[in-house]
Amino acid sequence: VKTIGTTRHDWDALEQTSEFRELVAERRRFVLPALAVFVVWFGGFLALAGYARGFMAKQVIGSVTWAYLLALSLIVMTWAIAYAYLRFSERRLAPLAERARERGEGDAS
Amino acid sequence: VIVVAASVKALPLVVFGAVLAVTLYVTWWASRRTRTATDFWAAGRGISAPQNGLAISGDYMSAAAFLGVSGLIFLYGFDGYVTGVAALVSFIPVLLLLAERLRNAGKFTMADMLAFRLNERPARSAAAVGTICVVAFYLVAQMIAAGALIEALAGLKFAVAVLITGAVMLAYVVFGGMLATTWVQIIKAVLLLSGVAVLAVWTLGKVGFSLNELMDRAAKASGEGEKYLGPGLFFAKPLDAVSTGLAFALGTAGLPHILMRFFTVPDAKAARGSAGWAVLFIGLFYVLVMMVGLGSRALLGPNGESLAGDGGNLAAPYLAQTLGGGSGTAGGDVFFAVISAVAFATILAVVAGLVIAASGAVAHDLWSNVVRRGASEQEEVYVGRIAAGVVGAVAIVLAIFAGKEFNIQFLVGLAFSVAASANFPALLLSVVWRRFNTVGALTGVAFGLVSSIGLIILSPTVWPGPDSEGGPFPLSNPAVVTIPLGFAGCVLGTLLSSPEERTFDELRVRSETGMGAEAQEAVGPA
Numbered sequence: 223v224k225t226i227g228t229t230r231h232d233w234d235a236l237e238q239t240s241e242f243r244e245l246v247a248e249r250r251r252f253v254l255p256a257l258a259v260f261v262v263w264f265g266g267f268l269a270l271a272g273y274a275r276g277f278m279a280k281q282v283i284g285s286v287t288w289a290y291l292l293a294l295s296l297i298v299m300t301w302a303i304a305y306a307y308l309r310f311s312e313r314r315l316a317p318l319a320e321r322a323r324e325r326g327e328g329d330a331s
Numbered sequence: 332v333i334v335v336a337a338s339v340k341a342l343p344l345v346v347f348g349a350v351l352a353v354t355l356y357v358t359w360w361a362s363r364r365t366r367t368a369t370d371f372w373a374a375g376r377g378i379s380a381p382q383n384g385l386a387i388s389g390d391y392m393s394a395a396a397f398l399g400v401s402g403l404i405f406l407y408g409f410d411g412y413v414t415g416v417a418a419l420v421s422f423i424p425v426l427l428l429l430a431e432r433l434r435n436a437g438k439f440t441m442a443d444m445l446a447f448r449l450n451e452r453p454a455r456s457a458a459a460v461g462t463i464c465v466v467a468f469y470l471v472a473q474m475i476a477a478g479a480l481i482e483a484l485a486g487l488k489f490a491v492a493v494l495i496t497g498a499v500m501l502a503y504v505v506f507g508g509m510l511a512t513t514w515v516q517i518i519k520a521v522l523l524l525s526g527v528a529v530l531a532v533w534t535l536g537k538v539g540f541s542l543n544e545l546m547d548r549a550a551k552a553s554g555e556g557e558k559y560l561g562p563g564l565f566f567a568k569p570l571d572a573v574s575t576g577l578a579f580a581l582g583t584a585g586l587p588h589i590l591m592r593f594f595t596v597p598d599a600k601a602a603r604g605s606a607g608w609a610v611l612f613i614g615l616f617y618v619l620v621m622m623v624g625l626g627s628r629a630l631l632g633p634n635g636e637s638l639a640g641d642g643g644n645l646a647a648p649y650l651a652q653t654l655g656g657g658s659g660t661a662g663g664d665v666f667f668a669v670i671s672a673v674a675f676a677t678i679l680a681v682v683a684g685l686v687i688a689a690s691g692a693v694a695h696d697l698w699s700n701v702v703r704r705g706a707s708e709q710e711e712v713y714v715g716r717i718a719a720g721v722v723g724a725v726a727i728v729l730a731i732f733a734g735k736e737f738n739i740q741f742l743v744g745l746a747f748s749v750a751a752s753a754n755f756p757a758l759l760l761s762v763v764w765r766r767f768n769t770v771g772a773l774t775g776v777a778f779g780l781v782s783s784i785g786l787i788i789l790s791p792t793v794w795p796g797p798d799s800e801g802g803p804f805p806l807s808n809p810a811v812v813t814i815p816l817g818f819a820g821c822v823l824g825t826l827l828s829s830p831e832e833r834t835f836d837e838l839r840v841r842s843e844t845g846m847g848a849e850a851q852e853a854v855g856p857a
Contacts, residue, residue, distance in 0.1 A: 233839075237839055268573045269573065271576070276561075300422065322844045326840065
C-alpha cells in the first residue's frame with residue numbers, strides 16, 4: 223500500500239482485478255504479433271543483406287533491386303505498425319485503461 | 332595573431348549566423364519560462380504530440396544520419412542504407428514497449444523506471460552510468476564531426492569550430508533547458524526535412540523523375556555495375572551487416588536523450604502519438620536520404636569521391652552545389668551554403684539533446700537521489716545546469732584533443748552498442764519480468780557496458796594495424812554478441828540472487844494505466 227497524493231492504493235490487489243487483467247491481455251494481443259512481424263521481417267532483411275548478396279542485387283521492378291525493395295518495405299511496415307498501434311490504442315486500450323483506473327480510484331481507501 | 336580560419340567561405344558563415352540568431356532568440360524566450368525542475372528537464376510537460384514527434388526526429392536525425400548515410404550510399408551503395416533502415420525500425424520496440432510506460436511511471440530520466448521497483452540507489456547509479464557512457468561516446472563523436480564539417484564547409488579552423496558548437500550547445504541547455512532544446516530540435520527537424528526534400532526532388536528532376544533512371548545512372552557511375560545496387564561493398568563480413576543492424580535497431584530503445592523526450596508531453600496518449608509522428612518524419616527522411624545518396628553517385632561525376640572526402644560525408648553538400656549550377660555559380664554557392672547550414676543546425680540540436688540527458692542523469696539521478704537525498708528542487712536544477720556545463724566542457728576538450736582525424740565511426744558504434752546491450756535489457760526486463768531484481772540490473776548493465784567497450788577495443792576498427800588485418804575480435808560492431816550478454820547478465824544476476832519484495836505490481840499498474848502519473852505543470856505567473 224502506497225500513497226499517491228492523499229489517496230492510498232493497494233497496487234497488488236489492483237493488479238489482480240479483472241479490469242486490469244483485461245487491459246494487459248488486450249495490449250498483449252496486439253504487441254506480441256506486431257513484435258513478431260518486426261523480428262521476422264527485419265531479421266530476414268538483415269540475414270539476406272549479410273548472406274544473400276547475389277539475390278539482393280537482383281533487379282525486381284525495373285532497376286530497383288531486392289535490397290532496395292525490401293528496405294523500402296521495412297519503412298512502410300514501420301509506418302503501418304505504428305499507425306495500427308495508435309488506432310488500436312485509441313479504440314481498444316484507452317477505454318480499458320480508463321475502466322482500470324476508475325476501478326483503482328473506486329477501491330482507494 | 333590567432334589563425335581562426337583556413338580559408339573562410341563567407342556565404343555559409345552568414346547562413347550559419349542566421350541559424351544561430353534564431354536559435355539563440357528561442358533560448359532567450361525559453362529561459363524566461365524555465366523555473367522548476369519539470370520546466371528544466373521536461374519543458375513543463377507542455378509539448379504536444381506533433382511537436383514532440385518533430386523534436387524526437389530532430390534529436391535522432393544526426394549528422395551521421397544525413398551526411399553519413401548519404402555519403403556511405405554514395406561510396407558503397409546499399410550497405411550504407413542498412414543502418415538507416417535499422418535506425419527507423421528501432422522505433423517499433425520504442426513505441427510498443429517503452430514510450431507510454433516511461434511517461435506513465437517516470438519523471439525525467441530512464442533511471443526513474445528502474446528506481447521505481449528496484450533498490451533505488453544502486454539501480455539509479457547503474458542507469459546513470461549507462462546514460463553518461465552513451466552520452467559521452469556519442470557527444471564526443473558529434474563534436475568531432477561538427478568541427479571537421481564546419482572546417483570543410485565554412486573554412487573555420489577545427490578547434491574554433493568545436494568551441495563555437497560547444498558554446499552554443501551549452502547556451503541552449505544551461506539557459507533554456509528542455510524548452511529551448513525542444514524548439515531547437517523542432518526548428519532543425521523542419522530545416523533538415525525541407526533541405527533533404529529539395530535535394531531529393533531536384534535530383535529526381537534531373538533523371539526525369541524515374542527511380543529506374545536514378546538507379547541505372549548511379550550503378551553505371553559507380554564502376555561496380557549492378558553490384559552497387561546490392562549489399563556487400565562496405566561490410567567486410569556478412570555478420571558485420573547483421574551486427575551493425577542489430578545495434579541500431581535495439582540501441583534506440585536505450586538512447587537516454589531519445590527516451591527523455593517522452594517526459595515532455597502531457598500524458599501517455601501524447602507519448603505514443605509523438606512516437607507515431609516521429610516514425611512518419613524519420614521514415615520520410617530515410618526515403619529522401621536514399622535519393623540523395625544515389626543522386627550524389629549519379630550526378631557528381633568522376634571528381635565526386637575526392638570532393639566528398641572521408642566517409643563520403645560531403646557528398647550531400649556537393650550534390651547541392653552541383654544541382655545549383657556548380658562551383659562558382661551563384662545558385663551553386665547558395666545551395667551549398669544552405670545545405671551546409673542545415674548540417675550545422677542538425678549537429679547543434681543533437682548535441683543539445685545529449686547534454687540535457689547527461690545533466691538529468693548527474694543532477695536528478697546521482698545528485699538528488701543518491702548523493703544528497705532530499706535535495707530541494709532548486710538545488711537539483713542548479714546542479715543540473717552545472718553538470719551540463721561540465722559535461723559540455725569535457726566534451727569540447729576531448730574533441731579538440733582527439734582532433735579531426737580521429738575515427739568517430741567506432742565511437743558512434745560504441746554508443747549504440749552500449750545503449751542496446753547495457754540500457755535496453757535492464758529497461759525492458761524492469762517492466763515485463765516480475766522476478767527481475769537489483770542485482771540483475773547491475774550485472775546486466777555491467778555485462779553490456781564492459782563487453783561493448785572491450786570488444787570494440789579488440790575489433791578491427793580500433794586494434795592497431797590496417798583495418799583489413801583485423802583485431803582479435805573480428806566484427807566492427809559487437810552488438811550481436813553484447814546484446815545477448817546484456818540480457819544474460821540481467822537473467823543470471825537475478826536468478827543467482829534472492830528475490831526482492833519490491834513494487835513490481837505498482838510499477839505495472841501505474842505504467843499501464845497512468846494512475847498517479849506526473850501531470851502537466853500548470854503554466855502560471857512567476
